[in-house]
Amino acid sequence: AQSVAQPEDQVNVAEGNPLTVKCTYSVSGNPYLFWYVQYPNRGLQFLLKYITGDNLVKGSYGFEAEFNKSQTSFHLKKPSALVSDSALYFCAVRDRFSGGYNKLIFGAGTRLAVHP
């Protein structure tokens, strides 16, 4: 079965420091990987995705993610954290339904807290 894991429930970082939110995946074929952010009582906002090509993917709000096939990871990064980046972050991987339809498998989420 395809799965995605976010090993850290919470990440704490000081404002201005680089941040990393970790994600590892397990798929049988080529992975399609996504990152979303959720602010309190809001829906998910799309940040970026990896489909193919360059392993470093740039997304919204200065975020980027690095696809590492050998380590089956897709960590989210930002060079300089802002207090406003504090939110819940979800990694997701494509799965395939029986019948050929696709769906996203979401990790449990990582709460990012950026301290002034």
Add this chain to the structure above:
Amino acid sequence: DGGITQSPKYLFRKEGQNVTLSCEQNLNHDAMYWYRQDPGQGLRLIYYSQIVNDFQKGDIAEGYSVSREKKESFPLTVTSAQKNPTAFYLCASSMGLAGTDTQYFGPGTRLTVL
């Protein structure tokens, strides 16, 4: 959240009641989805629809029903058969069901059983 609206924002249900959550999108997307979010868990798929008048069960469809009579609308009914309906419900849409298609989410509806 732009392009996908959900209503109401908060909903309270009494035991034994059916309630319907609204989801509308103006993105001209073919595919729509309903997810349930519980604290400390990722999103779980309830139902999805690829086209009008077609929908498929997701991982946790029991106690829920949907319809897709219009391309832009995908309402979710939480029936009395759903034993633990208190959760945050998210609607999403995408161009299609291809694995490369990005899903975009609405602002969510928080359902509480009284």
